[in-house]
Amino acid sequence: MCGRTGLCLDKKQLRCACSYKDKQSNTFVKPDYLDEHNNGKEYTPSCNIAPTDVTPVMISSSKYNNYARTRRVLKPMMWGIIPPWHKGDYKNHNLSTNNCLIENVRHSKLYNPILMSGGRCIIIAEGFYEWQTTKQTKSKQPYYIYMKQDSNKISNHETWSNDFSKEEGWKGIKLLHMAGLYHAWHENNIVIYSYSVITMESNKTLSWLHHRMPAILDSEEQIDAWLDIDNVNVDMALAYLKPIKILEWHPVSTLVNNARNKSADCNKKIRLEIAKTTQKSLTAWFTSKRKSNDDSEQEAKKRKQ
Structure with missing residues (x-):
């Protein structure tokens, strides 16, 4: 399950944070940022990103050779895939498409055709939220889950170094790279890119909190394989998706329960x-x-x- 995420880096910082090493030049390259379409909706940095919000997603540039100069590109997309067959108002397709179960993806009428046509993507986030129901009160306590950091404190932006150089790459906050699927929906002159987060059974790291967790890619090998839609086939790519163990978390205020609350207080430790x-x-x-x-x-x- 993944129902809320957080991402506070702006576009410029995000390109640095998503830099990758080019094998030919042996330097770090910042992916191009393609900001068209999506019916006027744009990415806005937020500590409380909810479904239908627009967030940056990393994809292969192989479908965008006419627009992109880099092997990977960042493209803002709406959270929650709009089914390809849907007609009319994109908000009214009445399907829950925020998450995609990895166990069902190959048999899904919606997701399998997208997967087979090269719709693999990586959703970028600083962290995601999950809720635990306590036995005593039956109330739900929210937690913020993120990659294990070095000197940066995830909920204190003043501690983030956010340094970048072509020689050493990004030295700032460590981001989550969540495997997902995306699709470009067309209706008349409107084009909207949207995505779903792939989820799987939790391992011992997070099963105490929730039985599901996002499929998180924690190595360059995994990221390369998932994005390489030309050379890595579907079954091989899916085999790279494993439950991650190197995660940290802390409890946060129920302020995050309201999707209209977007401030930095949402991911503060309590x-x-x-x-x-x-x-x-x-x-x-x-x-x-x-x-x-x-x-x-x-x-x-x-x-x-």
């Missing part, structure tokens, strides 16, 4: 003890209030008698 104490205080207050109301009703009945 202390669960404080959250529980606050909840107990509220529960005690309401209990006291109810008891007070009950006592008042009993006194009123006694007066009537």
